[in-house]
Amino acid sequence: MHSFEQLLQQFEDYFGKRHFPDQPSTLYDPAQYILGIGGKRVRPVLCLMGNELFDEIHPDAWSVAVSVELFHNFSLIHDDIMDQAPLRRGKDTVHHKYGVNTAILAGDAMLIMAYDYLYKISSENLKTVLGLFNKTALQVSEGQQLDMDFEKRTTVSLQEYMHMIELKTSVLLASSLEMGAVIGGASERNAKHLYEFGRNLGIAFQIQDDYLDAFGDPAKFGKQVGGDILSNKKTFLMIHAQETADAAAKERLMLLQEQNPSDKVEQVLSIFREASVDEWALELKNSYLEKALHHLEEVAVTASRKDALRQLAAFLVQRDY
Amino acid sequence: MHSFEQLLQQFEDYFGKRHFPDQPSTLYDPAQYILGIGGKRVRPVLCLMGNELFDEIHPDAWSVAVSVELFHNFSLIHDDIMDQAPLRRGKDTVHHKYGVNTAILAGDAMLIMAYDYLYKISSENLKTVLGLFNKTALQVSEGQQLDMDFEKRTTVSLQEYMHMIELKTSVLLASSLEMGAVIGGASERNAKHLYEFGRNLGIAFQIQDDYLDAFGDPAKFGKQVGGDILSNKKTFLMIHAQETADAAAKERLMLLQEQNPSDKVEQVLSIFREASVDEWALELKNSYLEKALHHLEEVAVTASRKDALRQLAAFLVQRDY
Numbered sequence: 141m142h143s144f145e146q147l148l149q150q151f152e153d154y155f156g157k158r159h160f161p162d163q164p165s166t167l168y169d170p171a172q173y174i175l176g177i178g179g180k181r182v183r184p185v186l187c188l189m190g191n192e193l194f195d196e197i198h199p200d201a202w203s204v205a206v207s208v209e210l211f212h213n214f215s216l217i218h219d220d221i222m223d224q225a226p227l228r229r230g231k232d233t234v235h236h237k238y239g240v241n242t243a244i245l246a247g248d249a250m251l252i253m254a255y256d257y258l259y260k261i262s263s264e265n266l267k268t269v270l271g272l273f274n275k276t277a278l279q280v281s282e283g284q285q286l287d288m289d290f291e292k293r294t295t296v297s298l299q300e301y302m303h304m305i306e307l308k309t310s311v312l313l314a315s316s317l318e319m320g321a322v323i324g325g326a327s328e329r330n331a332k333h334l335y336e337f338g339r340n341l342g343i344a345f346q347i348q349d350d351y352l353d354a355f356g357d358p359a360k361f362g363k364q365v366g367g368d369i370l371s372n373k374k375t376f377l378m379i380h381a382q383e384t385a386d387a388a389a390k391e392r393l394m395l396l397q398e399q400n401p402s403d404k405v406e407q408v409l410s411i412f413r414e415a416s417v418d419e420w421a422l423e424l425k426n427s428y429l430e431k432a433l434h435h436l437e438e439v440a441v442t443a444s445r446k447d448a449l450r451q452l453a454a455f456l457v458q459r460d461y
Numbered sequence: 462m463h464s465f466e467q468l469l470q471q472f473e474d475y476f477g478k479r480h481f482p483d484q485p486s487t488l489y490d491p492a493q494y495i496l497g498i499g500g501k502r503v504r505p506v507l508c509l510m511g512n513e514l515f516d517e518i519h520p521d522a523w524s525v526a527v528s529v530e531l532f533h534n535f536s537l538i539h540d541d542i543m544d545q546a547p548l549r550r551g552k553d554t555v556h557h558k559y560g561v562n563t564a565i566l567a568g569d570a571m572l573i574m575a576y577d578y579l580y581k582i583s584s585e586n587l588k589t590v591l592g593l594f595n596k597t598a599l600q601v602s603e604g605q606q607l608d609m610d611f612e613k614r615t616t617v618s619l620q621e622y623m624h625m626i627e628l629k630t631s632v633l634l635a636s637s638l639e640m641g642a643v644i645g646g647a648s649e650r651n652a653k654h655l656y657e658f659g660r661n662l663g664i665a666f667q668i669q670d671d672y673l674d675a676f677g678d679p680a681k682f683g684k685q686v687g688g689d690i691l692s693n694k695k696t697f698l699m700i701h702a703q704e705t706a707d708a709a710a711k712e713r714l715m716l717l718q719e720q721n722p723s724d725k726v727e728q729v730l731s732i733f734r735e736a737s738v739d740e741w742a743l744e745l746k747n748s749y750l751e752k753a754l755h756h757l758e759e760v761a762v763t764a765s766r767k768d769a770l771r772q773l774a775a776f777l778v779q780r781d782y
Contacts (some may be wrong), residue, residue, distance in 0.1 A: 160601075167606035218569060222562040241543040241609055244565060248539060248572065249602045255576055256595040263588050267580065270587075274577040278482075281570045288562055457740035 141192060141445060144452045147185045155184070155206060159253060170238040171246040171253075174213050177231045182379070182456070183316040184209040189452070190334055200261040204269060207257035208316045210250050211273075215280055217247035221377055222288060232298060238403045251277075261323075269319050276315035283308025296374050303345065315423025333438040340432035347425040350375035354409060355418050366405035372397045376424065377417050378408075385415040404411030413441045429457050462513060462766060465773045467505045476505070476527060480574060482776050491559040492567040492574075495534050498552040503777070504637040505530040508556035510773070511641025511655055521582040521644045525590060528578035528636045531571050532594075536601055538568035543609060564701035572598075582644075590640050604629025617695050619704060623664065630661030654759040656775055658770070665778045668746040671696035675730060687726035693718045697745065698738045699729075706736040750778050 142150070147346060159175065160168035184205035191201035219225075220233040221243050235243035258270055286304040290296045318335040326334070353368045354377055368375050381393060389411050396404050412418060432453060436446055462473070480496065481489035505526035512522035540546075541554040542564050548554060556564035579591055607625040611617045639656040647655070674689045675698055690697050702714060710732050717725050733739060753774060757767055 164603055164606050164610065166610050167603060218565055221565060242606070244542060245602055245606055245609075248568075249599060251569065251572060252595055252598045252602065255591070256599070259588070259591045261593055263584060266587055266591075267584055270576070270580045270591075274573055274580055277573045278570060278577070281566055281573065282488060284486055285563070285566055286487050289485065289487050385647075430691055 141448060142188075143448050144185055144189065144455070147188045147192075148181055151181055151184050151188065151205060151229075154202060155181070155209060156360075159206070159210065160249070165306065166242065167245055167249060170234050170242050171217075171250050173229075173237065174217055174234050174246075175210075177229050179209075179211060179213070179229070183212055183312055186313060186316040186338065186448070186452075187320040189326040190317035190326075191448055192320075193334070193439065193441055193449070194321060194324030194326050194330075198323050200265050200269075203257045203260040204273075204319050204323065207254045208312065208319070210254035210257065210352050211277060211280075214247045214250035214254060215284070217243055217250065219284055221247075222284070265280065265323050268322050272315055272319050272322070276311050279307045279311045283311075290374055295382060296379060298376070298379050301374060301376065301379050305343060305346045310347050311341045313342040313345075314338030327440075330439050331442070333435045336435040337432045337439070338451075340428045340435065341453055341457065344425050344428035344432060347376050347421055347428065348457055350377055351418070351421045351425065354412060366409070369405050369408045370400075375411055377421055380420055381412055381415050381417050384417075384420075385411060389415060425457065429453065462769060464769050465506055465510065465776070467713075468509045468513075472502055472505050472509065472526060475523060476502070476530060480527070480531065481570070487543055488565065488566055488570060491555050491563050492538075492571050494558070495538055495549075495555050495567075496531075498550050498581045500530075500550070501533070502530060504533055507634060507637040507659065507773075508641040510770055511638035511647075512645040513641075514655070514760065514762055514770070515642060515645030515647050515651075519644050521586050522589075522641050524578045524581040525594075525640050525644065526637075528575045528594070529633065532571070532598060532601075533574035533633065535568045535571035535575060536605070537665075538564055538571065540605055543605070570737055577720075584643050589643055593636055593640050593643070597632050600632045611695055616703065617700060619697070619700050622695060622697065622700050626664060626667045627660065630667050631660045634663040634666075635659030647762075651760050651762070654756045657756040658753045658760070658774075661749045661756065662774055662777065665746045665749035665753060668697050668742055668749065671698055671780055672739070672742045672746065675733060683693075687730070690726050690729045691721075698742055701741055702733055702736050702738050705738075706732060706742075710736060735776055746778065750774065752763065 145249065155175075158172055160231070161169050162168070165244045168209055187208055188197055188201055191197050216228065217234045220228055221235045221240055225233050226236045231241075238246070255273075258266070258273060261269060268439040283304055283306070286300075286309055290304060292298070315338070317338040318331050321331040321334045353365065353375065356365055358365045364370075367373075368378070378393075381389060385393065393408065393411055396407055433450065436449060436453070439446065476496075479493055481492050483489065507528065508526040508529055509518055509522055512518050537549065538555045541549055542556045542561055546554050547557045554564075555567055559567070574584045576594075577646060579587065579594060582590060604625055604627070607621075608629055611621070611625060635656040636659070638659040639652050642652040671689065674686065674696065677686055679686045685691075688694075689699070699714075706714065714732055717728055722728070754771065757770060757774070760767065
């Protein structure tokens, strides 16, 4: 059994080569470029961990790990176009560096290449894995569409936001684990519990991400605290405040979003604190973390085999930076 | 055995339903929209014909036929964004009707759905078909990138243009036939000859398309004759004229492209005629049609089983509209 850090190192070694043909370089260099600007590689390592929970790591798990990381990068290239984002991880986005047309096509090629890594897996696993992959890939697209739809709306319910986050973020984490488990010979029951572990962990992770944007330590957070507030982004915190604050506070929130005063972040944060949104968010995060860990408990393998996943969950969700 | 027209009708009946979930309708209605504005459905019917050449049509061939038509429509949605085309088949393009962001995502969902139809095929065919599909899909992306690259260049050689056309247009026709053949139990040799039939037929078709744009009968052609000339598009005809006309004619061509006089189409056509570009194009087209038919001859099945494909080739390439 390996720790997350060990598998991450092994994956980086395995993944750190060119995944595309040389020519036409105008298409494939941009695709390769985004793979070189880093990333946490959480999804592929989850696939490997889901696999190792049941058996020695199978060669197919490596192919699927590469496939999910390519899929994730495909979605980043296209999402960055839609969000008109100039930077990702402090570097130029693909469309900003190479133009929108090439970025569309490089994303397409990345998605096809993800399927070509699935093609490499053995026939006995191919059909099941392809089915899970397709279902997840469609859900991620649906999540991105809902995210764009919500930006145009004044209000979004907590339930709607939760559903969007689940599709856009959680299902790929969950499915990475499940595909690894299936390759490891997991029973359907075990595979589904592992999927639910990943799905709930993903929601907890997003709640924390929203929380840190408002209440994180600027020195540790690595991006501008209050960025979501400045851009009027709908987050767990903002939606809960809009749903639960008293009438006067709701009115103030609306005005702050319309008028963008220079002390907007401080004022919104003080409304959040008055409405105890910070405590609510931490409780909600913990409840999803507990749901996740409950499903991990239900996976019928020796407790010690689950140590690495338990540690990873704690690391991902309880960080304060 | 069925004719192209019979299989086309059967395919339209089979294909004419909604291929996407209902929600989110903001994503899936735009994807469904483009499927409803028609198309020649040549690729899926080629898959069915490639299959029926060897056996009764197999259910897997129907799934692959849907898959290649979805793939083709995915590429149309994204190409239309890149080309900033407002219309396709006389109707709004997806990005023109629903916005660029939704069109990117609807294309992505269409590509994933194409893979989900591959998922439906039986395990014994899945791996081979997935490999062929992936290879072709990447080649089509490469062809589109080369097409965009060539637009930025002053000159493109005939060889380069031919290679681009092969990737962008021919390989999907060829691969549709080959996947159908593989599902029909064709030997590797037969499948490859059928692929080469499709590849050469695709080139002949594109030569004819370029020819008709310049020399077609406006009443029959259905789009503006001379459109390629007006937009300085590199075509078989223009490239050959640039490569073979005398120095004075080359100079005139260059000036016409720079200055866009009102009689540009007539003047370019007269240079084409002086350099016998029209005759050259018809000969080139016929040579590729003959290559295609030669490969069809080499397929080791009874000659009468090939009638439908032979008729289709003649229909596709010898039309004068």
